Amino acid sequence: MSLVYNTSESIEDYVTCLRGTFVTGKSRDAYARKFFLERLYALVKDNEEKFYVALAKDLNKSRADALASEISPVLEECVYFLKHYDSLTKDKKVKARMTVNRTDTAFVRREALGVVLIISTWNFPLQLSLVPLAGALAAGNCVVLKLSEISVHTSALITDLLPKYIDSSMYRVVNGGVEETQHLLRQRFDHIFYTGNSVVAKSVMTAAAQHLTPVTLELGGKSPAIVTDDSNMQIVANRIAYGKFFNAGQTCIAVDYVFVPKSRIDEFTKAILKTLQNWYGSNPQKSKDYGRIVSQKHFDRLMSLINHRQSGDIIAGGQSDREDRYIAPTIITNVNFHDVKLMGEEIFGPILPIITYNEIEEPMGLIAKHEPGLALYLFSKKKSVINQVLAFTKSGGVTINDTLLHQAEHGLPFGGVGSSGMGGYHGEKSIQIFSHERAVLAKKQRMEWLVQARYPPSSPTKLALLRAVLLTDPVRFTYIVFKRPIKWAAFIIILLGILLKRSLN
Incomplete structure (x- = not known):
């Protein structure tokens, strides 16, 4: 299966057409938003088998891996938005803080941004395309979806299926390589959502800056795991192996390297070797459960x-x-933290360096020398x-006593910090x-x-009135006097007590 790359003219036309759709208000209609989410759910559910085949061709993903990391997240996100749509999109009332606004109405209204660009990537080509798409549609936007040119089979299938399920006036799919992506970034969008590496992210931010377009960047980095000496080593080995070798290590939150107490290194290595043997046998290349590297x-x-x-x-x-x-699951011990090759950049593959330590402060200090990763794993x-x-320590997210699962829990926001990204999504955070x-x-x-003191011309009387309005809020006043805020009732009681004492004197 091959992809037909878009021309520059078609890309420009797509953005123009979607902006026209947004102006009509079609994408912001509540009924339409729910309908599109239902259709996106149906697209994945109806074609589940086709996606299994495409994902196997691209990455040799097993059905279990594809179900857990590709199919289920999209379906779950659509169901969440449909179930909670009204509460997620309704106006949120705010209690006014200024005295002059206490009897008025203050609220926050969530409004669609307009036309947004989503640039997906190849390692989870279904999830990382359709989960952000679901959030953008639920929020009422029109979307340009740029699919990965590397995961060819999955991208081609999405391109083929989307027009059969969702009104194409609401979205456009763009396929292409570097040239097409660069031309796409020259267009004006109201938000850019990019998943990928930090090198391309810099180009995305540079292009976005030309139009002052806000961006969400989901990147990666070196995500460490720390094992402490009170851990059950076989359980830890199972969970670290899962966090490293799932999708052949091609996961932005994969365990990049692991710290193990020197006193328990032998126990840990025996445990993880046992895990690999149990999971993949003596020849992982023949295992139906072990993935492949996406390209040569x-x-x-x-x-x-x-x-x-x-x-x-x-x-x-x-x-x-x-x-x-094919690269076999590879375990490397006695690694020097300053090894430029193994420790200089994100591995993003089935290679696990192991570093030993004596005191917990050692790995914390060494982790601080790297830019914060997208994840951190601690077993204690x-x-x-x-x-x-x-x-x-710093990281985008943390899972304690397991791996990967903070990303799978869509009730938590997912995103990076520093060089591992900016902004987050999933669930309400996507809205x-x-x-x-x-x-x-x-x-x-x-x-x-009450507010005439703000109007010119100024006078001592108006200044006194303005001071009374702005500076005699009871909460602020009592905080200054009594070092803690006191509610209205308490304030009135105190004031009456003061007045009564004065009258008696």
Whole structure:
């Protein structure tokens, strides 16, 4: 299956047409939004088998992996938006803080941004295309969806199916490589949502800056795991292996490297070797549950890390087959944290470096030397250790005593910090990023005498009135006097007490 790349003219025409649709208000209609979410759900559900086939061709994903990481997240997100649509999109009342606004109405209205651009990526080509698409449509936007040119089969299937389920006046699909993406970025959008690497992200931000377009960047980085000495090593080995070798390590939140106490390194390595044997057998290349590297270009990069590393001993894996895009699950021990090859950049493949330590402060200090990753994993039973690591490290998200699952829990916002990205999404957070939160204050046409002090010409009387209006709020006043806020009732009681005492004197 091949992709037909878009022309420059078609890209420009797409953006113009979608902007015209948005102006009509069609995308913002509540009934339409719910209908499109229902149709997106049906697209995935009706064609589940076709997606299994496409994902297997692109990445050799097993049915279980595809169901857990591709099919289910899209269906779950559509159901969430449909179930909670009214509460997610209704106006949110705000309690006014200024005395002069206490009798008026203040609220925040979530409004669609307009035409948004979603640039997807290849490692989870269904989830990372349709989950943000669901959020953008639920928020009332029109969408240009740029699919990955690397995961060809899945992108071609999405391109073919979308027009059969959703009105094409609401979205457009763009296929292409670097040239087409660059031309796409020259167009004006109201928001850009990009998933990928930090190098391309800089180009996205540069292009967005030309139109002052806000961006959401979902990137990656080196996501560490820390194992403490009170851990059950077999359980930890299972969960770290899952977090590293799921999708052959081609996951933005994959365990990039792991710290293990020196006193328990032998136990950990025996446990993880046992895990790999149980899961994939003596020849993982023949396992139906083990994935493939997406392209020979990425294969060559990963083999360079293995063959030109500056430290470490391979205790498992290392075997490869370029034609099959296969690299065995590879475990490397005795790794030097300053190894430029293994530790210099995100691995994004089935290679797990192991670094030993003596005290918990050691891995925390070393992690701080890297830019914060998209995830951090900590295995510990001690609350004090958990709090210590959380307090002195940075990452986009954290899973404690497991891996990957904070991203799968769509009740939590997912996103990076620093070089691992900016902004987050999933669930209500997706509605927020694809909406403008418009502040509205509805005043009444009365009590003009109370605010006339703001009008010129100024005078001592008006200044006194203005001071009374702005600076005698009871909460603010009592906080200054009594060092803590006191509610209206308490304030009145105190004031009456003061007046009574004065009258008695």
